[in-house]
Amino acid sequence: xxxxxxxxxxxxxxxxxxxxxxxxxxxxxxxxxxxxxxxxxxxxxxxxxxxxxxxxxxxxxxxxxxxxxxxxxxxxxxxxxxxxxxxxxxxxxxxxxxxxxxxxxxxxxxxxxxxxxxxxxxxxxxxxxxxxxxxxxxxxxxxxxxxxxxxx
Amino acid sequence: xxxxxxxxxxxxxxxxxxxxxxxxxxxxxxxxxxxxxxxxxxxxxxxxxxxxxxxxxxxxxxxxxxxxxxxxxxxxxxxxxxxxxxxxxxxxxxxxxxxxxxxxxxxxxxxxxxxxxxxxxxxxxxxxxxxxxxxxxxxxxxxxxxxxxxxxxxxxxxxxxxxxxxxxxxxxxxxxxxxxxxxxxxxxxxxxxxxxxxxxxxxxxxxxxxxxxxxxxxxxxxxxxxxxxxxxxxxxxxxxxxxxxxxxxxxxxxxxxxxx
Numbered sequence: 276x277x278x279x280x281x282x283x284x285x286x287x288x289x290x291x292x293x294x295x296x297x298x299x300x301x302x303x304x305x306x307x308x309x310x311x312x313x314x315x316x317x318x319x320x321x322x323x324x325x326x327x328x329x330x331x332x333x334x335x336x337x338x339x340x341x342x343x344x345x346x347x348x349x350x351x352x353x354x355x356x357x358x359x360x361x362x363x364x365x366x367x368x369x370x371x372x373x374x375x376x377x378x379x380x381x382x383x384x385x386x387x388x389x390x391x392x393x394x395x396x397x398x399x400x401x402x403x404x405x406x407x408x409x410x411x412x413x414x415x416x417x418x419x420x421x422x423x424x425x426x427x
Numbered sequence: 428x429x430x431x432x433x434x435x436x437x438x439x440x441x442x443x444x445x446x447x448x449x450x451x452x453x454x455x456x457x458x459x460x461x462x463x464x465x466x467x468x469x470x471x472x473x474x475x476x477x478x479x480x481x482x483x484x485x486x487x488x489x490x491x492x493x494x495x496x497x498x499x500x501x502x503x504x505x506x507x508x509x510x511x512x513x514x515x516x517x518x519x520x521x522x523x524x525x526x527x528x529x530x531x532x533x534x535x536x537x538x539x540x541x542x543x544x545x546x547x548x549x550x551x552x553x554x555x556x557x558x559x560x561x562x563x564x565x566x567x568x569x570x571x572x573x574x575x576x577x578x579x580x581x582x583x584x585x586x587x588x589x590x591x592x593x594x595x596x597x598x599x600x601x602x603x604x605x606x607x608x609x610x611x612x613x614x615x616x617x618x619x620x621x622x623x624x625x626x627x628x629x630x631x632x633x634x635x636x637x638x639x640x641x642x643x644x645x646x647x648x649x650x651x652x653x654x655x656x657x658x659x660x661x662x663x664x665x666x667x668x669x670x671x672x673x674x675x676x677x678x679x680x681x682x683x684x685x686x687x
Contacts, residue, residue, distance in 0.1 A: 277561070285557040288628075294541050294549025295579070295629055296452070296502035314557055352511050354454060355504045358634055363557045367633025368624045370659070374666030392636065400640035
């Protein structure tokens with residue numbers, strides 16, 4: 276039940292950010308699905324490993340692979356899927372908290388929040404790199420199966 | 428076909444393509460790739476070097492280089508997609524060079540956008556952050572939905588009017604901080620902090636910082652660092668805005684409380 280709520284809210288979040296950043300209409304649905312599945316992956320891994328790196332890394336791999344697949348299927352640049360689906364994972368809120376502590380002159384909390392933001396951003400970026408390496412191994416099969424479906 | 432395209436024209440169109448892509452939020456590697464792709468389809472060896480602030484386009488073994496200055500822009504992913512579709516059509520030979528030039532000029536001028544109500548609704552949806560589900564109360568998340576609308580509107584409406592950079596983001600933060608603190612002081616909201624974090628989701632540069640690290644890993648170090656510093660300063664101005672807004676609300680409530 277909780278997973279279902281998380282799925283719906285993250286789907287809405289992704290579609291909403293898609294509207295804000297002006298993605299083409301045909302990519303709203305695939306971006307929404309990618310974003311919500313990535314968030315569920317993050318949520319499930321978080322139950323097992325209560326850290327920062329592994330959940331974000333897993334979610335980035337999910338976004339990377341699904342995003343590349345939908346980019347091929349819907350003929351859009353990958354970034355158009357990446358940007359909206361990232362919105363619920365990225366360390367924006369933590370960066371804000373860090374800079375707020377900075378404004379208030381609390382150096383220890385500033386350091387901690389900014390360090391967390393850095394960790395999350397790097398985990399996500401590395402996840403994308405790994406996902407792209409995996410995807411280029413899968414790409415020939417995907418294109419093959421797409422062509423076969425078109426021929427049928 | 429290659430006889431009809433002059434070198435100068437090709438370079439200027441390529442420069443325009445690169446500029447639109449960069450200001451609409453594409454990655455530098457994609458910008459370089461697309462421009463060189465178009466050049467190859469026109470039978471010229473185009474070299475393109477893009478950083479986030481400038482774009483160089485030239486033909487290999489020639490002295491001429493076209494320099495385009497670029498300013499950091501907001502995301503407009505639909506433009507990225509349209510340019511991508513056009514360049515793909517051109518490479519496949521579905522449209523000729525004149526048509527490409529015409530459409531690129533159109534895309535440059537056209538304001539491609541969702542309507543305001545759609546964007547506001549989008550911002551409101553983003554303002555309910557999945558990160559805070561089951562941590563904040565449902566009432567707080569519902570309030571964040573509306574506070575987020577005002578924050579987004581403040582930032583989006585002021586950014587074309589105020590030329591000084593980073594002020595618009597600060598205004599967005601100010602609005603969110605002020606409204607959340609007022610709601611808490613009135614006893615409607617349980618935790619102003621949760622509302623603020625949730626309602627700031629459409630404004631904070633989280634996607635920008637992640638993209639900047641993707642660029643750094645892609646060895647586009649300059650663009651990555653520029654984007655990262657920009658993101659940190661945006662976050663800083665939002666943070667300062669929130670602090671100002673919250674203390675303004677505290678001041679107002681102190682004054683009213685003193686008089687009662």
